[in-house]
Amino acid sequence: MTLKTVFKSIFLVALAASFTGCNNSKDYKDNSRATGWRLDGKDGNLKYKTDYDEQETGPGLVFIEGGTFTMGRVQDDVMHDWNNTPTQQHVQSFYMDETEVTNRMYLQYLDWLKYTFDPTEDKYRNIYYGALPDTLVWRNRLGYNETMTNNYLRHPAYQNYPVVGVNWIQATEFSKWRTDRVNEMVLEEKGFTADGARLKADPSTTFNTETYINSPTSVYGGDDELTRGGKASDRREKENTPKSKGVQGDGQGEAKNLYIQRKDGILLPAYRLPTEAEWEYAALGMSSVREYNTYRGRKKYPWDGQYTRSGSRKKRGDQLANFKQGKGDYGGIAGWSDDGADITAEIKSYSPNDFGIYDMAGNVAEWVADVYRPIVDDEFNDFNYYRGNVYTKNAINKDGTVKIVQTDSVVYDTLSNGSIVAVSLPGEIQQEAVTSEDTYLRTQFSESDNRDFRDGDASSSRDYSENDKDRMYNSPQHQVSVERDSSGTATGLDRQYDTNANRTTLIDNEVRVFKGGSWRDRAYWLDPAQRRYFPQDMATDYIGFRNAMSRVGSKSQKGKRARD
Template sequence: MIKRFTRTALLLGCVGTILGSCSKPMRSQKTGVVYNNKYNGGYTRFKKTHPAPGPGLIAIEGGTFVLGGSADQDVMYENNNNRRRVTIASFYMDETEVSNQDWLDYLHYLAITFPNDREAYYNATPDTLVWRRPLSYNEPYVDSYLRHPAFQDYPVVGVTWEQAQDYCAFRTNQINENILRETGRLASWKEVAASGKGTDQPFDTDMLLNNQYGGKAGKNAIKDLNPNAKAGANGKATRSVRMEDGILKPSYRLPTEAEWEYAALGLAGNTQFENIEDGKIYPWNGMGVRSPKRRTRGLILANFKRGEGDNMGVGGSLNDKADITAPVRSYEPNDFGLYNMAGNVNEWTQDTYRQLTFEDVEDFNPFRGNEYTNKRLSDPEKGILAKDKFGRPIKDAAKSNKKMSWAEFTAQQQGAKAPATTVAPTVNGVPAAAPAGATLAGKPFKADQRGFADSTDNTLYGVTTLVNDHSKVYKGGSWNDRAMWLNPATRRYMDQGDASAEIGFRCAMSMIGPAEINPGNRSHFSVKKPQAYKPKK
């Protein structure tokens, strides 16, 4: 019986191999040229995929909702949140807030990658002095909150908006490097350690995609089918991973204010056939802040300050089980599966704050804070990116809102004056000679549009008001806030260089590909495959 099973398995394996070898090759739908063939140019095409989220992320299916619509009171007393219907694209978001252990991982990376750069490590260290209060004895938290193992799964605090940006960049590079080493596209971690030299340079995703990362190829490095490719030391022609391969993850970033509010509400659990059955004031259902379920009846659903002088309730029956912050997986997640979207710590968002942000807002992926940049080239002719001491590309403010001509592009990169785009004036409809130096009419492009459409004189920001282009939105309420701040529509701001014991953050990632995440048994239009093409002999 065992022998018969073995023969059957071998037969099926052979049939599978034959069918695989006889399968039709992928062809260009417009030229008919076969992909992945080293004899016709060697263009490599991977199969279309819907990439999985990075570690720690949860898929958030986007949709329409009323931004600011869950607010039940104007807590800022200044018409701070006008309701606007908007659409949020599907994206990924961290299941939990970034914890102390997550941040210690980051500090360890800096210590081993840049052992002689004390400044880099110092600048990345959270400000633990945020725990100090003139009339409180919080000194134990100053010394132990970040580094003691007892607090390792608590949310990191004392982190500025700027430090959060740097962490997102680190996390992007760390996950992509790990993917490439564990899948054999680059030399494995063990091989790198055995060499005694470490990596040739700090890993950076942008540098890799521009073929400027000098790391050793791994045993599963992608074959280079380009007929002009040269064989390496192992006798094989291999190439670096490209974006087209679908292997690398998109960049981690802070969520926009609109994304954060949408994810916190979690209205997906209250929706049936596009009908929202119940609205929400908090990330959970109901008007109160206590659990109505029989097993947990009466328990506080988030970590916040119930009243003045009441951070955790009465000894022997603590209401939220936390005096300051709580572990990042405390309490029940919302309908998207996200923990602590109300209470515990406020969370930084990507947006620049304006009091009436939602009066002027795009209705798709609303965001305020765009700072357009271009990667600087050290050699425009060869396409070589300039990099800083950490191996990251240097970015400059964008000079144009459209693709420049090659002459304009190279002139800009080399610091020369770009050739003017002249206008041909007319006299009674007949082209006339253009005056020297005439340029296209219209507003000059401004790379930094954080204060877009502001009617207030920018020179007054930071003088007559604390609101300026460095003011960033944070949301969610904290362990030291009253319940009114747990409403996802509430919003406050702080300077991007300041930190607090009540503010942490979580990361997000843009979703690549189809917007629908869980099709389930929903009806769909069928998607037809392109007609097969093969030249006739």
């Protein structure tokens, strides 16, 4: 065989391989593996997002790669609690706020509510006032704290300090609002909605992410000039408008896929409170003590080591978190402070943990999503553990469309202390409980409310005594009802305290877990595995919160590689 023949053979093999590679690539990206149909939306075919990269990181968030860890393993147990039994859990990858939600962030929420739902109008009054933090949490009967009562929330000196006085329900509502404002901005920046659409909201023209996905013509009050007023929407309409047969480019026919859908991968998942397992995993930041697929040791705090003071040359002796060092010692001696703060501290005052997250110990304790129970039932589930699922579904009109909350159908929740909080705002989709018909023959769940599943309901509660009434979760049942006149107008509240002397616990389905030590706590509570609970509709001066977001797609971000 001549040299020329050899080169010719090699060329033909390489050419054939290149065609094969192109065909495979085209089949994967442009054609369906199932049908062979085109996926680019041309010539009447449906369009799919075939070049999706990965989820963008939302504002304020950092990526947390999931994995396995031992949840509930505390280093010290001087309280002898029975609610920290170590369990092996696996957490999926997610995103977590770099810092706690600050006063400035929460004030933006309050101002949006105030300018959108004028509190001087009676029907909107409770939307704004129900979201206000309780600034009276700073008061102490034997202490002078009026400076914080009057200034902490709104004075610019505290704008980058963590918000407090927010109950769990208010924190959840903030998370929902943040989701909608971020996705509203995403659509505007990418040119799908009109410039400045987010600034034109009034009670009947608000934007909600789920409403946009399920009924896009209902957002912004049905104003199509706002919903599809961007340049990208114009291009999308031209690309998706079928051309008449035999007439090139006349634009006749009905356009499809005019609005962004979930399959486009543009809208971000919801901001929410982190689960207890997510929060503890993120706080520990175990990557610094990892050796291949095992952990070399335990971590007592979010940082390495067994002490609260820094051992580094530059910061030797400095406290690594904001907490109470001893009786009457909240910040150290004047002139050289142990932690630089007496109450809360400005965000990023201390070094972040290995995930790049700040203040996962000290400053303020933080609400998490879970309903509190003394046990973590790893026998039933050890993957993305969370207690608190209340499944709902979209309410549907008789014509098959989703029911949208209107200005006269805002849903309020009357809290145990008499406060009224809006839990469904105009523009959102009304939710209703999942029924037994919806769960017929399902094996994973059978009820809408699963907060006391396998712990606390009649079939699983243990008795303290021979008296069948003394059940584990026999908690007080205070009654608060709205008094109305003959026309149905609210005139006041009727508060009835539970005076039953036989109550045995404060635990029920309305108490939530909070994690992490605060400026009021001793170092004992800085251990991320420590857990406490508090009523979900009450607030304090030492509990704040931060948001999380689920990761969709791959477990790790692109660019990950083995260590050198």
